[in-house]
Amino acid sequence: MRLKLVPSETNWPFFKRAKMTFGLSAVLFVASIVVFLTMGLNFGIDFRGGTTIRSESSQPVDIAAYRDAMAGLELGDVTITEVFDPSFGPDKNVAQIRIQAQDEVESITPETIAAVESALQTIDPAITFPSVESVGPKVSGELIKTAVLAVVLAIGAVLFYIWLRFEWQFALGAVAALVHDVMLTIGIFSVLQIRFDLATIAALLTIVGYSLNDTVVVFDRVRENLRRYKKLQLVEVLNQSINETLSRTLMTSVTTLVALIALFVLGGDVIRGFVFAMIFGILVGTYSSVFVASNVLLFLGVKRDWSKSDGGGAGTNFGNVKA
The missing domain is CATH 1.20.1640.10 (Multidrug efflux transporter AcrB transmembrane domain)
Known part of the structure; x- marks a missing residue:
């Protein structure tokens, strides 16, 4: 059937x-x-420039705690969002930390990235950082x-x-x-x-x-x-x-x-x-x-026979047909 x-x-x-x-x-x-x-x-980071750090933890993501931990680093505009996905298990809690590029710097330094990771590890020592992506403002x-x-x-x-x-x-x-x-x-x-x-x-x-x-x-x-x-x-x-x-x-x-x-x-x-x-x-x-x-x-409108020249009238033959 x-x-x-x-x-x-x-x-x-x-x-x-x-x-x-x-x-x-x-x-x-x-x-x-x-x-x-x-x-x-x-x-996204592709068009705005900056660095995105992805974190994974067995503990629930506490955006306020993450922000407080990073407050002393003075990184300027920082966006923290929790990533939801039905394929994630109960022990997989993912967050995305986006740090905007500033002062025409191509990307934040490895030392700054390490500082961010250390700050977040004070909340959860077992937290991991599977990916770090950087795009400069010019790029x-x-x-x-x-x-x-x-x-x-x-x-x-x-x-x-x-x-x-x-x-x-x-x-x-x-x-x-x-x-x-x-x-x-x-x-x-x-x-x-x-x-x-x-x-x-x-x-x-x-x-x-x-x-x-x-x-x-x-x-x-x-x-x-x-x-x-x-x-x-x-x-x-x-x-x-x-x-x-x-x-x-x-x-x-x-x-x-x-x-x-x-x-x-x-x-x-x-x-x-x-x-x-x-x-x-x-x-x-x-x-x-x-x-x-x-x-x-x-x-x-269109002409009806493409084998003949339309004499400049193509588009007018049926242009006044009412729908």
């Missing part, structure tokens, strides 16, 4: 509320920008620029690729969906103040690739149906194409989410930010392939 997420043949009216769904996307997009500008991101600034450039270049490459493979209307629809997905992911990270580091940038680039793949599958079917059904209105062709690829889209998304949810629950806190970004990105990417990219294509 085969698993079916949707019936073999569907005819759901995806564009019945086109203005509402597209308006919702626009509101969420603008809200994400506002939240990002007002609240900012909780940048972190360069990483921010490189990360932004990587995302912009990826979206630009997508625009060029879709333009060559399809038409410029398809390219703009695909890029609109990608920008929508990336911005909403950044917005949720800003709202929840989840740590934003290089792993998150990797997740954003992965989301761009996943969303593009989803959109191209729909657009390929749209192009085929535009040639096959020359008398159907564009909105009908789009709706039929989405219904025909719906089973594939949902099956791909669900199977990917199953693996990601398992990683989110069992993978540990080190990759949790990356996995969360992937989960959220797949959800909004699946949504945007239908309700953003296709809506933009409906608004711009």
Whole structure:
């Protein structure tokens, strides 16, 4: 017996509320920008610079006691957080001590790290320090620029690729969906103040690739149906194409989410930010392939026969079709 997420043949009216769904996307997009500008991101050590010391103890983490023990070291801005993970046993209590870089110093000295460890050992002599990571402020600034450039270049490459493979209307629809997905992911990270580091940038680039793949599958079917059904209105062709690829889209998304949810629950806190970004990105990417990219294509319109020159009229044949 085969698993079916949707019936073999569907005819759901995806564009019945086109203005509402597209308006919702626009509101969420603008809200994400506002939240990002007002609240900012909780940048990890990769982007802020400084040193992160990870501690493990059999005793419960007492953040106030840790802070009091380190108060005499005069390290400036110090953040101490307890790391929760369902895979940790009762005797494994993990804390993360983040010491911000100051005065353009690439990292705190080994003597300072040893002083921090000694101070914490006065609370628990058996405490261990499995990892110490340091990033200087200059390096972190360069990483921010490189990360932004990587995302912009990826979206630009997508625009060029879709333009060559399809038409410029398809390219703009695909890029609109990608920008929508990336911005909403950044917005949720800003709202929840989840740590934003290089792993998150990797997740954003992965989301761009996943969303593009989803959109191209729909657009390929749209192009085929535009040639096959020359008398159907564009909105009908789009709706039929989405219904025909719906089973594939949902099956791909669900199977990917199953693996990601398992990683989110069992993978540990080190990759949790990356996995969360992937989960959220797949959800909004699946949504945007239908309700953003296709809506933009409906608004711009497309020509019907690619074997002939459009005489400069591409994008106007069905641009006035009402959804």
